[in-house]
Amino acid sequence: xxxxxxxxxxxxxxxxxxxxxxxxxxxxxVFTSQILKVWMDSCNIIKSNGDIYAESSINSILAxxxxxxxxxxxxxxxxxxxxxxxxxxxxxWFEI
Numbered sequence: 488x489x490x491x492x493x494x495x496x497x498x499x500x501x502x503x504x505x506x507x508x509x510x511x512x513x514x515x516x517v518f519t520s521q522i523l524k525v526w527m528d529s530c531n532i533i534k535s536n537g538d539i540y541a542e543s544s545i546n547s548i549l550a551x552x553x554x555x556x557x558x559x560x561x562x563x564x565x566x567x568x569x570x571x572x573x574x575x576x577x578x579x580w581f582e583i
Contacts (some may be wrong), residue, residue: 498535501545501551502566506581517580519572520549549579 498508505523508514514526524545526532533539552567567579 501532501540501548504563505533506566510580517578519576519578520546521576523549523579530570553579554582 505514508526508530509516509518513530515522518526524542527540527545543555549567552565553569554565554567555569570578570581572578
């Protein structure tokens, strides 16, 4: 069993935590994976087993939750719209 005194362990899907953060203003309505990772680090967002999220896991959650992947076989809810900004970074936002 892992105990992390300074980490926030929440038994809620990461995409749900992200949506709550956007709704509460903790994350901007339009965010990049880099902004998301900074927020996760500053808020100590970790998996329910106490491990940190791997960068590949974060990228997969974002990609699999994208409306662009609505025909894929993964079971993630398709909640995010995406676009590539002028810096070549993918931006995400929730379609409400």
